[in-house]
Amino acid sequence: xxxxxxxxxxxxxxxxxxxxxxxxxxxxxxxxxxxxxxxxxxxxxxxxxxxxxxxxxxxxxxxxxxxxxxxxxxxxxxxxxxxxxxxxxxxxxxxxxxxxxxxxxxxxxxxxxxxxxxxxxxxx
Numbered sequence: 001x002x003x004x005x006x007x008x009x010x011x012x013x014x015x016x017x018x019x020x021x022x023x024x025x026x027x028x029x030x031x032x033x034x035x036x037x038x039x040x041x042x043x044x045x046x047x048x049x050x051x052x053x054x055x056x057x058x059x060x061x062x063x064x065x066x067x068x069x070x071x072x073x074x075x076x077x078x079x080x081x082x083x084x085x086x087x088x089x090x091x092x093x094x095x096x097x098x099x100x101x102x103x104x105x106x107x108x109x110x111x112x113x114x115x116x117x118x119x120x121x122x123x124x
Contacts, residue, residue: 031088034081038068047107050082050091051098058102060109065098 001009027033035045038055047058055068070078085091092098102110 030080031084034077034084037077038081045088046105048085048090049098049101050085051095052093053082054095055081055085056095056098058107058110060107063109063111065095065102067095 027036031045035041035043035048038048039057043057047060049056049058049065051065051067055070056065057068058064059066082091090101092101
C-alpha cells in the first residue's frame with residue numbers, strides 16, 4: 001500500500017471517528033455557558049472556584065488546585081464566569097481558603113479534613 005493510499009485511509013478513519021463523537025448540546029443557561037467556557041464541560045461545577053479573582057479547578061488526579069491562565073481576550077465572558085462562581089458560593093479571598101473548602105467538601109482526592117473541620121458525630 002502506497003503512502004497516498006495510507007493517508008486516504010487515515011483521513012477516512014478520522015472522519016468516521018468524528019462522526020461517532022457526541023456533539024454537546026448548546027448551553028441553555030448562563031451557568032452552563034460559563035462552565036462550558038471555563039472547563040470545556042468536562043469538570044463538575046463543584047470543582048470550579050474563584051480565588052482572588054483567579055479561576056481555579058480542583059484536580060482529583062493531582063490532589064491540588066489548577067490555577068488557569070486564560071488568554072482569549074473576552075472580558076464579558078470572564079466577568080460572567082466570575083459572577084456565576086460568586087453566586088454559587090465558590091469565590092474565596094485566597095488559594096488557601098479554596099483548599100480549606102475543598103477539604104471541607106470532601107472532594108475526590110482531597111486530603112482528610114482537619115479535626116476542627118470534621119463534622120461533629122454528636123450532631124447526627
